Amino acid sequence: MTKIYAGIAVAAMAGLLGGSAYWVYSNQSGDKYAQCRGGQVGGGSIGGPFTLVNSKGETVTDKDVITKPSLVYFGYTFCPDVCPLDNARNAEAVDILEEMGLDVTPIFISIDPERDTPEKMGEFASIMHPKMIGLTGSEEQVKAASLAYKTYFKKQDSGDQYYLVDHSTFTYLMMPGLGFMDFFKRETTPDQLAETVACFIGAS
Numbered sequence: 001m002t003k004i005y006a007g008i009a010v011a012a013m014a015g016l017l018g019g020s021a022y023w024v025y026s027n028q029s030g031d032k033y034a035q036c037r038g039g040q041v042g043g044g045s046i047g048g049p050f051t052l053v054n055s056k057g058e059t060v061t062d063k064d065v066i067t068k069p070s071l072v073y074f075g076y077t078f079c080p081d082v083c084p085l086d087n088a089r090n091a092e093a094v095d096i097l098e099e100m101g102l103d104v105t106p107i108f109i110s111i112d113p114e115r116d117t118p119e120k121m122g123e124f125a126s127i128m129h130p131k132m133i134g135l136t137g138s139e140e141q142v143k144a145a146s147l148a149y150k151t152y153f154k155k156q157d158s159g160d161q162y163y164l165v166d167h168s169t170f171t172y173l174m175m176p177g178l179g180f181m182d183f184f185k186r187e188t189t190p191d192q193l194a195e196t197v198a199c200f201i202g203a204s
Helices: 002-028 082-099 118-128 139-148 190-203
Strands: 051-053 059-061 069-073 105-110 133-135 153-155 165-166 170-174 179-184
Touching: 002 190, 069 082, 082 105, 082 118, 082 165, 105 118, 105 139, 118 133, 170 190, 179 190
Parallel strands: 069 105, 105 133
Antiparallel strands: 051 059, 069 170, 153 165, 170 179
């Protein structure tokens, strides 16, 4: 009798585990990017239409710029440390992805239009990576883009031209036709970033 009860218990446990596995699979199978997210939730309301100015002084929209998988970062060229380091990390990830046969665009959007002219953005972007696109615009255009991406920035009024700007430091993975896929914090390494981006591209 004990063996019978034990057998029933094992069968019940197997059924429970099987049912749990099926529930997990059935709930994740609807999201083909689930294995890429690392616990982050994609989609949502991050990102959206914007109108900015490129390094040639041309007015461009998000559809003109995000024509392939893109890493979008908001910052400014006078940033003493964070922005150069984050953009360099993104550039390195793009190189790693290129070695994997994947074409990804790094995009740098200024939140300091007062000093970041199109020429200045172009110079900064070209130093960082030949594929990098630098964008600026009017105060209204920059604010609208920042709001679309839910970023934060605030000028520290020092009374001179050497002011700093506080700002958020996330990098966003955007896909044409799909929009926001995931974001990356500063501590994400180039290899980790590249691996995640490759996963999204492979699953798309």
